[in-house]
Amino acid sequence: MPQPVTALQRQYVERLHQRLCEQGAAPRAILDAFLRLPRHRFIDALIVPESDQPGAAELAVAVGPDAADPDLLDRVYTDSALSIQIRQGRCTSSTSQPSLMAMMMADVGLGPGARVLEIGTASGWNAALMSELCGPEGEVVTVEFDAELAERAREHLESEGLGGRVSVVTGDGVLGWPAGAPYDAVIVTVSCPDLPRAWLEQLADGGRLVMPFGLPDESSPMLLLTRRGDGWEGAFLRWSWFVFVRGGGLRPWPAPLDPAGDPDLAALLRREPVCVKIPVGTADRWSPGAASFGLHLLAAGTPGLATVLLATHEARRQVCYALHEPAAGGLAALCDDELRGYGNPGCLERLRDRFGEWTRLGYPWMEDYRVSVHPPGLPAAPLALRRPETTLDLELPENRQRR
Ligand SMILES: C[S@@+](CC[C@H](N)C(=O)[O-])C[C@H]1O[C@@H](n2cnc3c(N)ncnc32)[C@H](O)[C@@H]1O
Numbered sequence: 001m002p003q004p005v006t007a008l009q010r011q012y013v014e015r016l017h018q019r020l021c022e023q024g025a026a027p028r029a030i031l032d033a034f035l036r037l038p039r040h041r042f043i044d045a046l047i048v049p050e051s052d053q054p055g056a057a058e059l060a061v062a063v064g065p066d067a068a069d070p071d072l073l074d075r076v077y078t079d080s081a082l083s084i085q086i087r088q089g090r091c092t093s094s095t096s097q098p099s100l101m102a103m104m105m106a107d108v109g110l111g112p113g114a115r116v117l118e119i120g121t122a123s124g125w126n127a128a129l130m131s132e133l134c135g136p137e138g139e140v141v142t143v144e145f146d147a148e149l150a151e152r153a154r155e156h157l158e159s160e161g162l163g164g165r166v167s168v169v170t171g172d173g174v175l176g177w178p179a180g181a182p183y184d185a186v187i188v189t190v191s192c193p194d195l196p197r198a199w200l201e202q203l204a205d206g207g208r209l210v211m212p213f214g215l216p217d218e219s220s221p222m223l224l225l226t227r228r229g230d231g232w233e234g235a236f237l238r239w240s241w242f243v244f245v246r247g248g249g250l251r252p253w254p255a256p257l258d259p260a261g262d263p264d265l266a267a268l269l270r271r272e273p274v275c276v277k278i279p280v281g282t283a284d285r286w287s288p289g290a291a292s293f294g295l296h297l298l299a300a301g302t303p304g305l306a307t308v309l310l311a312t313h314e315a316r317r318q319v320c321y322a323l324h325e326p327a328a329g330g331l332a333a334l335c336d337d338e339l340r341g342y343g344n345p346g347c348l349e350r351l352r353d354r355f356g357e358w359t360r361l362g363y364p365w366m367e368d369y370r371v372s373v374h375p376p377g378l379p380a381a382p383l384a385l386r387r388p389e390t391t392l393d394l395e396l397p398e399n400r401q402r403r
Pocket residue numbers: 092093094095096119120121122123124125126127143144145146149171172173174189190242243244245246247
């Protein structure tokens with residue numbers, strides 16, 4: 001039997017539930033599962049920086065079923081992703097943002113009797129919530145790469161009385177889990193730079209897959225696909241950020257150019273840039289317009305397209321899309337709300353041409369595209385994300401409202 005929640009813990013559980021209901025994150029049946037499975041019971045420890053200083057050491061703060069400190073409960077019951085594992089300075093596991101988890105469950109239409117495959121177990125909280133929704137007649141299989149996390153998740157699920165209903169597999173989720181296929185839903189909770197064939201093939205006809213599709217600028221638009229026979233079609237739903245997939249199963253995008261390790265590039269970037277404001281951006285690179293122009297650059301197969309680490313408005317180094325033409329001595333980048341050209345002005349001209357092309361299409365945002373998937377090697381649509389495992393064709397519906 002799970003340990004009962006204290007009156008104080010209950011206050012925080014209900015506060016988060018109320019916020020999710022107010023946001024309308026998902027149908028009530030999904031959100032009510034958050035009341036029955038409190039988040040703190042799945043988190044052994046949160047990993048937090050010791051201070052606000054850049055480069056501060058990380059501290060593990062114990063949580064668990066006995067958590068009684070109001071500040072700690074306040075942190076646990078915010079609508080944010082929380083880090084539970086750091087390796088070599090990078091977050092390698094977290095418990096996802098509650099509203100996003102609820103949205104993903106709604107995206108695939110989870111309900112009683114569903115058979116679900118989750119990729120990325122972490123604490124096991126999401127698997128527990130999904131099992132609650134699928135009920136005893138449903139089934140949840142969840143795959144975790146890290147053996148220690150998988151073991152802890154099994155313990156959490158066991159103490160909630162869900163050990164018999166959720167199978168935690170230790171392994172590389174890129175392979176899916178063929179023994180449990182076909183699945184009505186595949187929910188991927190780790191950012192992947194490609195779409196493994198295994199997930200598509202293990203989906204039942206009519207089944208749905210939702211995943212954060214990891215782009216080279218480190219954003220992960222959420223992709224929802226439905227299987228119809230041997231075809232998979234859907235759309236991007238929203239921008240998201242997830243920890244990156246581990247293991248060698250998927251080929252990553254090329255690493256960003258880094259002036260710190262490249263004296264020629266550093267010299268080019270020290271030159272005064274020519275800046276052109278773009279009407280769709282804000283001083284935030286994740287503005288839907290600027291980020292969608294980035295997606296267009298990538299899908300249009302732009303020659304010389306790369307990513308580069310640049311100091312942007314907040315003087316933080318960020319990964320930005322760029323046209324890099326080292327032989328011509330030029331680089332032009334998409335930074336927040338502007339296009340910046342360094343060196344040879346032809347580079348900035350070519351980036352502006354691409355912006356003009358995107359404008360003529362009517363400023364399509366990520367959510368405007370209809371996405372269909374086919375194996376690589378077949379002819380792709382004019383706009384396509386070409387990856388080794390699959391090609392995603394992006395097409396604009398005829399009747400799309402122009403912005
Ligand atoms: C954002 S966390 C998952 C959150 C989780 N579903 C929850 O309940 O909130 C991502 C997890 O994916 C795991 N992971 C990374 N690469 C993986 C792979 N190739 N196969 C399976 N799991 C993987 C990480 O170890 C990490 O625990």
